[in-house]
Amino acid sequence: MYAIMARSISAAYPTSTDLVLNRIDLELPPGELIALVGPNGAGKSTLFKIIVGQKKALRGQLRIFGEPTHVQQRRGVVAYAPQEGFIDWDFPIEVRDVVLTGRYNHLRSSVASRLFPFAINKSQWLVIDKALEMVGMKSFARKPISALSGGQKKRVFLARALAQEASILLLDEPFNGVDKESEETIIQILLALKERGCTIIMASHDLNRMREIADRAIVLNKRIIADGSPEKVLDEKIISELFQLS
Amino acid sequence: MIMIMRFGEALVTFLINGLMVIVNILPPSIAEVFQFAFMQRALLTSILVGILCGVLSCFVVLKGWSLLGDAVSHAVLPGVAGAYLLGIPFAIGAFIAGALSALGMGFIERNTRIKQDASMGIMFTTCFALGIVMISRIATTTHLMHILFGNVLGVSMSSLILTLAVSVAVLGLVYFFFREILLYIFDPIQAAAMGIKTSFLHYGLMLLITLAIVASLETVGIILVVAMLITPGATAYLLVNKLSHMVLIGTFVGFFSAVVGLYLSFVYNIVSGGAIVLVASAIFLLAALFAPQQGILRNLIFNRFQRFEK
Ligand SMILES: Nc1ncnc2c1ncn2[C@@H]1O[C@H](COP(=O)(O)OP(=O)(O)OP(=O)(O)O)[C@@H](O)[C@H]1O
Ligand SMILES: [Mg+2]
Numbered sequence: 001m002y003a004i005m006a007r008s009i010s011a012a013y014p015t016s017t018d019l020v021l022n023r024i025d026l027e028l029p030p031g032e033l034i035a036l037v038g039p040n041g042a043g044k045s046t047l048f049k050i051i052v053g054q055k056k057a058l059r060g061q062l063r064i065f066g067e068p069t070h071v072q073q074r075r076g077v078v079a080y081a082p083q084e085g086f087i088d089w090d091f092p093i094e095v096r097d098v099v100l101t102g103r104y105n106h107l108r109s110s111v112a113s114r115l116f117p118f119a120i121n122k123s124q125w126l127v128i129d130k131a132l133e134m135v136g137m138k139s140f141a142r143k144p145i146s147a148l149s150g151g152q153k154k155r156v157f158l159a160r161a162l163a164q165e166a167s168i169l170l171l172d173e174p175f176n177g178v179d180k181e182s183e184e185t186i187i188q189i190l191l192a193l194k195e196r197g198c199t200i201i202m203a204s205h206d207l208n209r210m211r212e213i214a215d216r217a218i219v220l221n222k223r224i225i226a227d228g229s230p231e232k233v234l235d236e237k238i239i240s241e242l243f244q245l246s
Numbered sequence: 247m248i249m250i251m252r253f254g255e256a257l258v259t260f261l262i263n264g265l266m267v268i269v270n271i272l273p274p275s276i277a278e279v280f281q282f283a284f285m286q287r288a289l290l291t292s293i294l295v296g297i298l299c300g301v302l303s304c305f306v307v308l309k310g311w312s313l314l315g316d317a318v319s320h321a322v323l324p325g326v327a328g329a330y331l332l333g334i335p336f337a338i339g340a341f342i343a344g345a346l347s348a349l350g351m352g353f354i355e356r357n358t359r360i361k362q363d364a365s366m367g368i369m370f371t372t373c374f375a376l377g378i379v380m381i382s383r384i385a386t387t388t389h390l391m392h393i394l395f396g397n398v399l400g401v402s403m404s405s406l407i408l409t410l411a412v413s414v415a416v417l418g419l420v421y422f423f424f425r426e427i428l429l430y431i432f433d434p435i436q437a438a439a440m441g442i443k444t445s446f447l448h449y450g451l452m453l454l455i456t457l458a459i460v461a462s463l464e465t466v467g468i469i470l471v472v473a474m475l476i477t478p479g480a481t482a483y484l485l486v487n488k489l490s491h492m493v494l495i496g497t498f499v500g501f502f503s504a505v506v507g508l509y510l511s512f513v514y515n516i517v518s519g520g521a522i523v524l525v526a527s528a529i530f531l532l533a534a535l536f537a538p539q540q541g542i543l544r545n546l547i548f549n550r551f552q553r554f555e556k
Contacts, residue, residue, distance in 0.1 A: 014357045054438035073441035080439050091308060091432050092487045101429050104440040117424045118490065144487035160436075 001066050003168055003199040004028040004051060009060035011046055020046050022223045024060070028201070030167065033194050035210035035230060036203045037239070038220035044203040045083055047220065048170045051201075052080050064168065076105030079166035081157040083173050083203075089146055095156050096141040099128045102160035131163035132156070134189055136182060150177035158186060162193075169193070169200045175209065187213055207234050254407035261410075262286045265293075279512055287406050288398045292504035292522065294413040295465040295474070298458045300500020301420055303479030304493050305451060308431050313363060314351055314452070315475040317370035319459045319468050321347035323377025326393055326463075330384060337408055337460050344456035347373060352452050396467030396519035398508065405464055412461040416454050420493075427451065428489050465504070466519035474500060477526040484537040499529050 006026040012019050021043045028034060036044050049055040050062065053069040064072040072078065079102065103124050107113045132138040135155040145153060154174060161169050169190075175183050190200055191213070204210055210217060210230060217233040219226040226233045233239075269280045269289075280289055306315050325343025329336040347369060354365050381390050392400070420427065429437040430447045437444050455475065462471040482495035507522030514521075535543050 049435055049438075052435055052439040053441075054435045054444065070441070073439065076440055078439050080435060082433065082435060086435065087433060088308070092483065092489050092492050093428070093432060094488055097488070098432075101433065101436055101440070104425065104429065104442075107425075114422060117422065146487070 001030075002027050002063070003030040003065060004201075005063040005066075007061040009047075009050060009062060010058045011043070011050060011055065012058055019058070020222065021050070021057075024220075024224055026218075026224075028199060030199050031194060031197045032215045033190065033200045033202065033213060035214035035217040035234070036201055036220060037205070037207060037210060037217060037234065038225075042221045044220055045086075045172055048080060048172055048201075048203065051168075051170060052078055074105070076102075076164055077166055078168045078170060079161035079164040080170045081154070081161045081172060081174055084150065084153070084176065086172075087153075089153070091145065093145055094141070095137065095143050095145060095148070096125070096128055096132065098145055098156055099131055099160045099163050100124070102131075102162075102164035103127065105164070127165075128159075128163055131159040134162060134185075135159045136185065151179055151182060154178050155182060155186070158189075162189070167198055169198060171200065171202045173203055173205070175204065175206060183209075207236065207239070210234055251404070251407065254410065255403060258287075258290065258403065258406055258410060262290055265289060276509065279509060284399055284401075285512065287401050287403070288508055288518070289505070291398055291401045291406055291409050291465055292508045292518075293501055294409050295458075295462045296478075296500035296502070296504025296522070297497050298413045298416055298500070299462060299471070299474035300478040300497040301417065301493055302455055302458050303475045303477065303500065304482060304489070304496045305427065305431060305479070306455065306475050307479035307483055308489075309451070311455070312472070312476050313366055314348070314355075315455055315459070316472040317351060317366040318344050318348045318452075318456055319471045319475075320370040320377075321373035322459060322463070322468060323393065324373055324380055325377075327377050327380035327384065331380070335404075335408075337405065337463075340460045340463060341456060343373070344459055345453055348452040348456045349449060352449055392467075393463065394467050394469050395517055396463065396465050396470070398465045398518045399512075401464050409461045409464075412457050416457055419450075419454065423447075424490070466522055470519045470523045473523040473526060474503075477523070477530050478503070481526075481530045481533045484533045484540050499526060503529060 004026055005028070006024050009021060009024040010019050011021040024047065036047070038044055046055065050057050051064070051069070053073045062069055064077060100120065107120070107124065129138060129141065132141055135158050137152060137155050137159060140148065140152065145156065148156065154177060158171070158174060161171070174186065178186065194200055202210070202214070211234045214230045217228065217230040218224060219233060219239065266280070266286065269277050280286055306312060322340045322344045325339040325341070326336045328343070329339025332339070351366055351369065378390070381393070426437070426442050426447060429440065430442060430444055434444050458475065459471050462474060466474055478496040478499035479492070481499050482492040485495055486492050503526035504522050507525040508518055510516065510525070511518035511521040535541055538544065
């Protein structure tokens with residue numbers, strides 16, 4: 001069964017009638033690391049929003065492990081780390097509470113947690129601490145996010161995606177502003193997750209990096225322009241030609 | 247219905263008696279003001295409204311809905327006038343008009359490219375003009391003044407019960423759904439990934455704000471209620487880095503300004519809505535000047551020092 005299967009998905013924003021995504025077909029088996037590349041405005045983030053279920057597709061069908069998104073949403077199967085611009089960085093929230101938002105699906109099962117929304121079980125904090133430790137941000141747990149640097153923020157959101165224990169990870173430009181050393185650590189974590197059957201889709205502009213680590217590359221520019229092995233697809237020359245064609 | 251009113255009345259009496267125990271501890275010169283029954287009702291109403299607006303103001307500030315609050319509160323006016331014409335309780339008319347405009351604006355915000363400020367500006371001035379025209383035909387200027395600026399000293403038992411019911415409902419919902427509201431405002435995409443119904447929350451929050459506006463009509467009036475839906479939250483925003491703390495501080499600012507404002511309005515014989523809002527503004531000003539991390543004063547001193555170091 002496919003982790004994600006899309007049939008002819010199209011999408012637009014209310015501000016314009018132009019299609020942002022045009023007839024996207026995807027068949028992604030579990031346990032792969034997929035690079036999603038394309039120029040600014042290609043619709044990468046939009047595709048993520050649709051997979052997560054935050055945005056409705058205009059047309060088309062989406063199945064996550066064979067089920068429609070709203071069924072999978074409740075189980076928190078899809079984890080998502082946003083691109084910087086999507087978050088209000090002055091929001092009054094501490095780092096560990098950001099990571100906690102990845103644990104909501106594990107919290108909500110009990111009635112007690114509804115009656116006492118501020119009482120968080122100790123075992124939850126342990127998972128959260130561990131996730132923060134993996135990305136090297138444990139000592140920042142009680143800091144407000146507004147006090148972090150760009151790369152540190154990225155790592156916190158990655159920790160959240162890890163804490164969610166999801167089977168599908170959508171990472172929107174996860175290495176932007178992250179230093180080389182942390183990037184290395186994060187890649188090791190992601191590869192380990194992949195070994196355990198996690199599907200990871202990464203939107204990125206770093207073609208060289210993607211060529212090294214991805215199993216598959218999808219080039220997007222409103223339509224799917226190419227889809228295949230990274231060595232073939234992510235050739236700078238081919239890509240620039242493809243973009244000119246589209 | 248009668249049962250509910252009875253129960254409400256009993257609850258209100260109970261709360262007032264509880265309040266009076268606290269009030270009577272205060273110095274006699276202050277306590278004496280609150281010996282009149284109408285002052286006791288005004289006190290309870292103001293406290294409820296202060297807390298209610300204080301809590302919601304945090305969400306309004308973070309979501310950037312200040313203008314929306316302003317628009318809804320103005321749009322309520324024709325609802326009040328319509329209710330007056332039909333002879334139904336004016337809170338119902340106010341709620342229907344407010345909710346319709348809130349939902350309308352929420353829909354516009356989510357679905358069109360019209361600049362928000364323009365669409366809201368047109369919408370709420372139109373509603374407001376309509377309301378004023380209607381009221382000028384049917385009621386006296388005193389009535390109009392009371393709706394526009396509040397008349398907390400004249401609060402009736404039934405509207406106090408309504409305020410109490412709204413407060414309990416709104417505060418309860420905010421408490422139980424605190425986590426969801428937080429995530430929706432902070433990161434709506436993650437909220438969706440967690441299976442939270444975001445459009446439900448979006449419109450739900452707007453309805454809660456509308457309810458708070460309706461409940462505040464008699465205390466601060468249509469024109470000034472938006473101040474109570476912004477200032478406490480904005481003050482708290484300057485002081486802390488955690489949403490739950492922000493809500494607590496917002497609540498306190500709302501509560502404090504309502505009580506002190508009411509007292510001042512009685513002692514100096516000034517409009518209560520104006521007094522309440524001015525107290526809130528004064529607290530905001532203090533916070534803006536002296537906040538530990540983001541205060542203007544701290545920044546000034548800090549910059550001075552840095553210049554010396556160079
Ligand atoms: N909220 C929005 N309202 C209206 N249009 C939008 C919105 N978000 C994105 N768009 C438009 O949709 C198109 C695709 O945007 P999207 O964010 O998906 O691109 P992207 O591939 O993620 O780009 P980037 O590499 O810059 O992150 C763009 O043309 C953009 O202008
Ligand atoms: Mg993007």
